[in-house]
Amino acid sequence: MSDVALVGVAKHYDGGDPDKPALKRTSLSIYSGELVVLVGPSGCGKSTTLRIVAGLEEPTAGRVYIGDADVTSVPPARRDIAMVFQSYALYPHMSVYKNLAFALELRKMSKAVIERRVGEVARTLGLEECLSRKPKALSGGQRQRVAMGRAMVRDPKVFLFDEPLSNLDALLRSEMRKEIARLHRQTRATCLYVTHDQVEAMTLADRIVVLDGGRIQQVGPPAEIYDKPANRFVAGFFGTPSMNLLSAAIERGEDGALARGSGFSLAAPAAVAPANEVLVGFRPEAARLREQPGAVPVRGRVELREVLGSEVLLHLRCDAGPLTVRTADRAAAGEGENLTVWLDRDRLHFFDAHSEARL
Ligand SMILES: Nc1ncnc2c1ncn2[C@@H]1O[C@H](COP(=O)(O)OP(=O)(O)OP(=O)(O)O)[C@@H](O)[C@H]1O
Ligand SMILES: [Mg+2]
Known part of the structure; x- marks a missing residue:
């Protein structure tokens, strides 16, 4: 061949x-x-x-x-x-x-x-x-x-x-x-x-x-x-629902760079620091509903709950925009409830807001 x-x-x-x-x-x-x-x-x-x-x-x-x-x-x-x-x-x-x-x-x-x-x-x-x-x-x-x-x-x-x-x-x-x-x-x-x-x-x-x-x-x-x-x-393009993307600005301080968006902020890895505006991405399965050590909290309100059988999709409205999380816990949260999701730092993606390239 x-x-x-x-x-x-x-x-x-x-x-x-x-x-x-x-x-x-x-x-x-x-x-x-x-x-x-x-x-x-x-x-x-x-x-x-x-x-x-x-x-x-x-x-x-x-x-x-x-x-x-x-x-x-x-x-x-x-x-x-x-x-x-x-x-x-x-x-x-x-x-x-x-x-x-x-x-x-x-x-x-x-x-x-x-x-x-x-x-x-x-x-x-x-x-x-x-x-x-x-x-x-x-x-x-x-x-x-x-x-x-x-x-x-x-x-x-x-x-x-x-x-x-x-x-x-x-x-x-x-x-x-x-x-x-x-x-x-x-x-x-x-x-x-x-x-x-x-x-x-x-x-x-x-x-x-x-x-x-x-x-x-x-x-x-x-x-x-x-x-x-x-x-x-x-x-x-890959992943259903799509990756969540939150806008953030990079602030450079003495202790390194911070990515700050509406209602959240997190330490930016070195590769991200030279950018000015970024998109912080995480997949629906990369968010947790319980506090995790070192995880980044994002607060929102559940607008829609979709039960797919083995899993539930929670569609949230946050200050930083809409986001979707996936959970196996059917009792996780009801529509209209406030919810904090915890983002695993290891599972975050950063893209330059202008070039849209991965950082
Ligand atoms: N014979 C043709 N003459 C002029 N333009 C064409 C011709 N064939 C395709 N195009 C254009 O070239 C581009 C690429 O077409 P192509 O058929 O390769 O797309 P595709 O990725 O296969 O899309 P789809 O998923 O719809 O099949 C499109 O903008 C299309 O309109
Ligand atoms: Mg084709």
Whole structure:
């Protein structure tokens, strides 16, 4: 399996806003056997990136490599890549077997080889029972698996997925997510996977690439993206509910710097001290409802309580703004009550209020 590399790739579409390219100069490597997830809001350039790797779009600048080969001007059919789209685009008049075999027949492979290959893939994907059926007689999940099977029979160098699960209902989606994770562990195929679903990104990726406005915001393993978001955008994009962000001003004194916001203040770590205005971030699960030694108190009033089953979300109004905390304690506080939450210093994030970069 090959590595994929984008080197200084940019994309301006004809007729697109010249000041807002679909993709700004981007460099990215995907290592052999790795599953990299491209994630970001609608219009951020995910499909554009994928289509450039596939050869369906030509980059305006930069080079694309698969393995050692520069494929920038190589047509899609000669890149040895398989793409699975959101719309499965199965051939409706062909049986599942035919759908799986078609690409191999086009390559004039022998019947015996085709039978063996289709058989293997059907077994891997649990499609053996369905081989004689037409796509319309399949469930959404089965159709999805046929679409994946069609990519797998060809044994391509690289798999590209563009939101392959977004047509499925929530239950099937989570089933297929596990299925893809299992398949990837088994095959160790090199995959570039596009989604705007953060759960899919967190659970499937070896590494996540977060895109916004045609620019890479952060690249890293899922835990790193969650624990150390590079900027305010990434902090807000991962995690439901989003990270709480409170504005604070840095005051420099004899004993070091203090971050002071409305109704709270805390000693600012050295890395934060040079900034003037900051955002202090903490995730809903990083606040405690009982006093902790060294923790920072923030007082507020519970405006809304949402019981989600195993946990409760408390939405508070504080002097510093709205914030949300997550607790397992259903009896924690009622709507309208005043509450003090305690912020763990070790679990705070600091962002520069102007550049929005992590400090
Ligand atoms: N063929 C095209 N011509 C002109 N502009 C395009 C074309 N395709 C995409 N764009 C623009 O380029 C930007 C990036 O589009 P892209 O399809 O890569 O986004 P995306 O991240 O895949 O979004 P989504 O999650 O909605 O699929 C968008 O602003 C889009 O409108
Ligand atoms: Mg897209």
